[in-house]
Amino acid sequence: MGKTFAEKALGKAAGYEVVANQVVTVEPDWCMSHDNGAPIARTFKKIGVKNVKYPERICFILDHAVPAPSSDHAVNHKEVREFVKEQGIPNFYDVKSEGGVCHQKMCEEGYALPGLVMVGSDSHTCTYGAYGAFSTGIGRSEMAAVWATGKLWFKVPESMKVVVTGKFKPGVSAKDFILKFIGDVRADGADYMSVEFHGDGIENMSIAERMTLCNMGIEFGAKNAVCKPDQKVLDAIKANAKSDKWEPLWADEDAVYAAEYHYDLGDIEPGVAKPHKVDNYAPIEEVKGTPIHEAFLGSCTNGRIEDLRLAAGILKGKKVAVRTVVIPASWIVYRQAMKEGLFDIFLDAGCIICNPGCGPCMGNHEGILAPGEAAISTANRNFKGRMGDKESFIYLASPMTVAASAIKGEISDPREAL
Ligand SMILES: CC(C)[C@H](C(=O)O)[C@@H](O)C(=O)O
């Protein structure tokens, strides 16, 4: 019987053959934390161990509220800095023009690598599956224990196979597909499963698009989400792989799956997730004309250079009708966007460009909504109150839909703006 990706990756880490539902203990290759490293450090101190087991495997990336918008946030940052120093942790991205959203940094700095086991104290750690890693979010106390012991147990997940063929039509992108998919399988569709994206539809996608898919794995319950580490990935990691333990792993043809789905990307149209759930999908036709008060282009889901280019293509020579916040996912993306002239397009259109970080994605700052207001956002969550006020509304959409909607001040079909 063939093996799934999860069975291979966790088997490799355990050092012996494993099958779905077996419990294994492994030593994760990387442990990522962000601003919440501060409460984790407090928990770590209660364990009674003086030093973390593998300082070189820990990464800290301050991003959730940078620069600190409140004293509480500043205290978190301060405690992270102190912990990094005290424990001799080499991989630290402070509030400087070298950071960005943690998941973007883990990918662009060469931590995300095929076949590695990666954990993060953030639910969207599943993003690194775009590079063929087995990556998953874990809780804070769990992370404190991993720092102390270097180990973590997993139940090897059962797997879901999503076979994706074809190409998107103009005006449609990976975000439209994943929103539609989540609408179909619902928020618990892949609970504790390893989700594998297969097919030429995925091969045709850029790594950025694959990151958008894997990033949203947790929004339908996945333990991890992953794409085959093909030549595109091998080329991308050549320059700066931060570990030599990687190995491209992929599922066998005859692996056994708990569920299987098939999609043709040519059938996908622009769509949104309506308030207040990510699986509340609607095709654009259904929501077209809904007034919005803010547009947000950014986050770990869609703040990459490829996303900014798509939005700029629509905003070029136009004016936005509502406040539009653009946040490149990292300073590398920021510089690139500046170099390509995208900032001129955004600024001429009336957009605000903020420093890389999570921004308003989870309501910390840089674009909080007032009661009764609605936003269209490229992020990944639209829960009640997510952008600051319980009486506000969030529609999730692709960068092109967000740009087209910003111009009209109402939810709009990007195909009409091309
Ligand atoms: C703050 C953090 C723990 C949280 C997460 O786990 O995902 C955040 O990044 C989010 O997107 O909701």
Ligand code: SF4
């Ligand atoms: S950008 Fe949003 S979803 Fe991504 S890590 Fe930050 S808060 Fe979470």
